[in-house]
Amino acid sequence: MAVAARNAELVIARRRHIGTGIFFLLVALLILVFFVRTTPAGLDTAFGLNPGRATTAVKLPDLVLPSLPSLWFLAAVCAFLGGWQIAKGSRSTGWALGVVAFAFVAAFLIWAARGKSMNLVGMLSSSLLRAIPIALGAFCGILCERAAVINIAIEGMMLTAAFVAAWIGSITHNLWIALMAAMLSSAFLAAILAVLSIKFKVDQIVSGTVINIFATGLTSYLSAKFLQVYQNLNNPGIFKPISLPLLSRIPIIGPVFFEHNIIVYITFLLLILIHVMLFYTRWGLRTRAVGEHPKAADTLGVNVFRTRYINVILGGLVAGIGGAFFTIGSVGRFDEVMTAGKGFIGLAAMIFGKWTPFGAFGSSIIFGFADSLQTKLQILQVPIPSEFLLMAPYLVTMVVLAGVIGRAVPPAADGQPYEKQ
Amino acid sequence: MSEQKERASQNNPDTRAQALARLLLRPARGSVWQAILLPVLAVFTALVIGALVIVFTDLQVLNLYKDFFSAPGKALAASWKSIASAYSALFKGSIGNPAEFAKAISVLRATGDAAPLRQAFWPISESLVTSVPYIFAGLAVALGFQCGLFNIGAEGQIFIGALASVYVGYSIKGLPQYIHLPLAFLTGAAAAGLWAAVAGVLKAKTGAHEVINTIMMNYIAFLLSDWLLNGPMKRPGYSPISPAIQDSAWLPKFFPDPLRFHAGFFVALGIAAVVYWLLFKTTIGFEIRSVGANPDAARYAGISVTRNFVLAMFLSGALAGMAGANEVLGVNHQLASAFSSGYGFDSIALALLGKSHPVGVVLAALLFGTLRSGATRMQSLAGVPIDIISILQALVIIFIAAPAIIRWLYRLRLEREVGETVFTRGWGQ
Numbered sequence: 001m002a003v004a005a006r007n008a009e010l011v012i013a014r015r016r017h018i019g020t021g022i023f024f025l026l027v028a029l030l031i032l033v034f035f036v037r038t039t040p041a042g043l044d045t046a047f048g049l050n051p052g053r054a055t056t057a058v059k060l061p062d063l064v065l066p067s068l069p070s071l072w073f074l075a076a077v078c079a080f081l082g083g084w085q086i087a088k089g090s091r092s093t094g095w096a097l098g099v100v101a102f103a104f105v106a107a108f109l110i111w112a113a114r115g116k117s118m119n120l121v122g123m124l125s126s127s128l129l130r131a132i133p134i135a136l137g138a139f140c141g142i143l144c145e146r147a148a149v150i151n152i153a154i155e156g157m158m159l160t161a162a163f164v165a166a167w168i169g170s171i172t173h174n175l176w177i178a179l180m181a182a183m184l185s186s187a188f189l190a191a192i193l194a195v196l197s198i199k200f201k202v203d204q205i206v207s208g209t210v211i212n213i214f215a216t217g218l219t220s221y222l223s224a225k226f227l228q229v230y231q232n233l234n235n236p237g238i239f240k241p242i243s244l245p246l247l248s249r250i251p252i253i254g255p256v257f258f259e260h261n262i263i264v265y266i267t268f269l270l271l272i273l274i275h276v277m278l279f280y281t282r283w284g285l286r287t288r289a290v291g292e293h294p295k296a297a298d299t300l301g302v303n304v305f306r307t308r309y310i311n312v313i314l315g316g317l318v319a320g321i322g323g324a325f326f327t328i329g330s331v332g333r334f335d336e337v338m339t340a341g342k343g344f345i346g347l348a349a350m351i352f353g354k355w356t357p358f359g360a361f362g363s364s365i366i367f368g369f370a371d372s373l374q375t376k377l378q379i380l381q382v383p384i385p386s387e388f389l390l391m392a393p394y395l396v397t398m399v400v401l402a403g404v405i406g407r408a409v410p411p412a413a414d415g416q417p418y419e420k421q
Numbered sequence: 422m423s424e425q426k427e428r429a430s431q432n433n434p435d436t437r438a439q440a441l442a443r444l445l446l447r448p449a450r451g452s453v454w455q456a457i458l459l460p461v462l463a464v465f466t467a468l469v470i471g472a473l474v475i476v477f478t479d480l481q482v483l484n485l486y487k488d489f490f491s492a493p494g495k496a497l498a499a500s501w502k503s504i505a506s507a508y509s510a511l512f513k514g515s516i517g518n519p520a521e522f523a524k525a526i527s528v529l530r531a532t533g534d535a536a537p538l539r540q541a542f543w544p545i546s547e548s549l550v551t552s553v554p555y556i557f558a559g560l561a562v563a564l565g566f567q568c569g570l571f572n573i574g575a576e577g578q579i580f581i582g583a584l585a586s587v588y589v590g591y592s593i594k595g596l597p598q599y600i601h602l603p604l605a606f607l608t609g610a611a612a613a614g615l616w617a618a619v620a621g622v623l624k625a626k627t628g629a630h631e632v633i634n635t636i637m638m639n640y641i642a643f644l645l646s647d648w649l650l651n652g653p654m655k656r657p658g659y660s661p662i663s664p665a666i667q668d669s670a671w672l673p674k675f676f677p678d679p680l681r682f683h684a685g686f687f688v689a690l691g692i693a694a695v696v697y698w699l700l701f702k703t704t705i706g707f708e709i710r711s712v713g714a715n716p717d718a719a720r721y722a723g724i725s726v727t728r729n730f731v732l733a734m735f736l737s738g739a740l741a742g743m744a745g746a747n748e749v750l751g752v753n754h755q756l757a758s759a760f761s762s763g764y765g766f767d768s769i770a771l772a773l774l775g776k777s778h779p780v781g782v783v784l785a786a787l788l789f790g791t792l793r794s795g796a797t798r799m800q801s802l803a804g805v806p807i808d809i810i811s812i813l814q815a816l817v818i819i820f821i822a823a824p825a826i827i828r829w830l831y832r833l834r835l836e837r838e839v840g841e842t843v844f845t846r847g848w849g850q
Binding site: 152196200202203205206207209210211213214216217218220221222224225226340341344347348385387388390391394395397398401402403 | 474478571573623626627629630632633634636637638640641644645647648651652766769770773804806808809810811812813814815816818819822823825826
C-alpha cells in the first residue's frame with residue numbers, strides 16, 4: 001500500500017510539473033502578446049530609486065532599462081523555465097515560480113512605464129503600507145490556526161477595530177487609547193468566536209461568518225446613527241510617520257521600510273516576536289502541539305481549551321492593530337465596510353506563507369503590491385480600466401490559493417473542535 | 422490528519438456507507454412543534470436584543486437614563502416608546518396599517534375608487550416583492566449547504582445574473598414575450614451558474630476553500646459590473662445605468678402602480694418546488710446530499726465528489742443568478758450599479774434559518790422580505806438605520822447554529838441535532 005501511495009504521489013508530482021511548465025510558458029506568451037507587441041522599439045523605462053523628499057545619504061541615479069529588449073529577455077526567462085519544468089521537473093518548483101512571478105511583474109512595470117519614468121521606491125513603499133493590515137490579519141490567522149481554530153472572522157474584527165479606533169480616537173484625542181480600544185474590541189469579538197467554536201462547538205466557518213455579518217451590521221448601524229451625523233466623532237487624526245535615525249538614510253531600503261508610522265514598526269516587531277514565540281518558547285510548542293495533535297497534548301497535561309482561548313484572543317488583539325491601521329494609521333476617518341476583504345486576503349497570505357510569520361509577511365507584501373498597482377498605474381495612464389487593476393489583489397488571491405493549497409500543509413487538527421474524553 | 426485518515430479507512434466502509442444511507446433516508450424525527458420552536462425562539466430573541474440595540478443607541482433615551490434613579494418611570498417609558506415606534510414602523514412598513522385598510526374599504530364602498538386600497542396594500546406588495554430575490558438566493562445557499570459547500574458568493578452571482586439578463590433584455594429586439602422573457606431569465610441563471618462553478622472547479626481540482634474564493638469573486642463581480650455599467654453597457658448620459666429592457670422581457674405585473682407585485686413570486690415558488698424535487702426525489706439530489714453528509718463515504722459508494730462539488734456550485738450560482746434576473750426583469754427593468762444591496766449576504770442567515778430545506782427557505786424568505794421592506798420604512802420614520810437588519814440576522818444565525826444558547830436561555834430540552842452539515846474540513850482536503 002505504501003508503494004502504491006508512493007507511485008501515485010510520483011504521478012501527481014509529474015503531472016504537477018507539466019502543469020507548472022505549461023503555466024510558465026503561458027506567462028511567457030502573455031508577455032509576448034500583451035507587452036512586447038504593444039511596445040515600440042527604442043523606448044526606455046526609467047525607475048526612480050530615490051524617495052520624493054531626498055532624505056537618503058546617497059542619491060542614486062535612476063535605473064534606466066531599454067523597454068523592448070528587457071521584455072524579450074524576461075519572456076525568454078519564463079519560456080526557458082517552462083521548458084525546463086516540462087522536460088526535467090525540478091523538485092522544488094517554489095523558486096521557479098518566484099522567478100516567473102517576478103519576471104511577469106517586472107515585465108508589467110517595464111511595459112506600463114515604457115517611454116516614461118516611475119518611482120520604484122514610492123511604489124514599494126506604498127506596497128508595504130497596503131501590506132500592513134493584510135500581514136496583521138495573517139498573523140491573527142496564524143495565532144488561531146496554529147491552535148487549530150479557523151478564524152474567518154478576521155475581516156469583521158478588523159472592521160470593528162477600525163470603527164472603534166476612529167470613534168475613541170475622536171473622543172479622547174489620544175491615538176494610543178484609540179489603539180488600545182480597537183485591540184480590545186477586536187479581542188472581544190475573538191472571545192465570542194472562541195466561545196462559539198470551542199465551548200458550543202459551532203462549525204467554525206459558520207461562527208466566523210456570523211461575526212463578519214454582525215460586525216458589518218453593527219459598524220454600519222453605528223456609523224449611520226452617529227459618525228455621519230456628528231462629524232467630529234469621526235475625526236481621530238493619524239499616527240504621524242517617524243523616520244528611524246540612520247536606518248531611514250540607507251538608499252532604497254530606508255525610504256521603503258523605515259519612514260512609516262508606529263503601527264508599521266509594531267508589525268515588524270510582531271513579526272519577529274510571533275516567530276520567536278511560536279518556534280522557540282514553551283508557549284509556542286504547546287500551541288503547535290494543540291494544533292497538530294490535541295489529544296496527545298492533552299495527555300501530556302497541556303490544557304487544550306485554555307490554549308485555544310488564549311491564542312484566539314491574542315489573535316484578536318493583533319487583528320485589532322490591523323483594523324486600527326485602516327483609520328488612525330492611514331486615512332484618519334471611518335467609512336462603512338472600509339476593510340474591503342483585506343481580512344480574507346490576510347487568510348490567503350497566511351496559507352501562502354505556510355502558517356509561518358515570515359512567509360505570511362512576504363506574501364502580504366505581494367498582495368500589497370497588487371493592491372498598490374491601481375493608484376500608481378493610473379498616474380502613468382496605462383490603457384487598462386481602473387476596475388481591472390482594482391481586481392488584481394482578489395485575482396492574485398485566487399491564483400495563489402489554487403496554486404499553493406495541497407502543497408501547503410495546515411496544522412493537522414485545523415478546524416476541528418476538541419472533545420475531552 | 423494522516424492518522425485520522427488511516428483510522429477512518431480502518432473502519433469498515435460498508436457499515437459507514439450504510440450509516441450514510443440511514444442518515445439520508447431517515448424519516449424526520451421529533452415533532453413538527455420542535456422543528457418550529459427553535460427558529461421561532463431564535464427570531465424572537467434576536468428581535469428582543471435588536472430592541473436593546475435600538476434603545477441604547479437612542480441618545481434622547483440614554484439621556485433620560487442619567488436620572489434613572491430619581492425618575493425611573495420616565496426612562497422606561499421613553500425606552501418603550503423608542504422600541505414601540507421602531508417596531509410599529511416596521512410593522513406598518515411591511516404588512517400595512519390596519520386603520521388605512523379600513524378607511525380604504527369605506528372609500529371603495531362609497532365612491533368605487535380603488536386607489537386608496539391599492540395604497541393600503543402597497544406595504545404587503547413590497548414585502549412580497551422583496552421576498553422573491555430572497556427565495557432564490559436562499560435556495561442558492563441552501564443547495565450549497567446540502568452539498569457541504571458554503572457559497573458566500575451569492576451576492577456576486579446575483580450581479581452576474583443581473584448583468585447577463587439585462588443584456589439579453591435590452592439588446593435583443595423584436596422577440597415575442599414567451600421567448601424573450603425565458604431567454605433573458607435563463608441566460609442570467611446560466612451566466613451566474615458558470616461564474617459560481619469556477620469556485621466549484623477550484624475546490625474540486627485544487628482544494629482551495631470555496632469560502633475565500635467566492636468572497637474574492639464577489640469583489641471581482643462588483644468591479645466587473647462597475648466597469649460594464651460605466652463603459653460597454655452604459656446608456657447615453659452621465660449615470661452608470663444600463664439601457665432599459667424591452668417590454669417583451671418584463672415579468673408580467675398583475676396590478677396597476679404603485680403595486681410592484683409581479684409574476685416572479687410564482688416563478689420563485691415553482692423553482693423552490695423544483696429544488697425540493699431535485700434534492701429529495703432524484704438521484705442527482707441524493708448524490709449531492711451524500712457528498713454533503715460525508716464526502717469520504719460518498720466517494721466509497723462510487724459517487725464522484727469533485728463532479729458533485731462543481732454541479733452543486735453551478736446549480737447554486739444559477740439560483741442566485743435567478744435572483745438577479747428577477748430583480749432586473751420584474752422590478753427595476755434596468756440595471757444600476759450597487760442594485761442588490763446585500764440580498765446575497767442575507768441569504769446565508771436565511772438558509773440557516775430555513776434549515777437548508779426549500780420549504781423552510783421560502784418561509785424564512787417571506788420573513789426576511791417583510792423585515793427588510795419594513796426596515797426601509799423604519800429608517801425613514803423612526804430613524805433606525807437599516808443595518809439593524811444585519812445585526813438581527815447575525816443573532817439569528819448564532820442562535821440557530823448554537824442551539825445550546827437558546828436551550829439555556831429558555832431552559833428547554835430540545836433534541837440534539839444529528840447529521841448537521843460540516844463546512845470546516847481545514848483548508849483544502
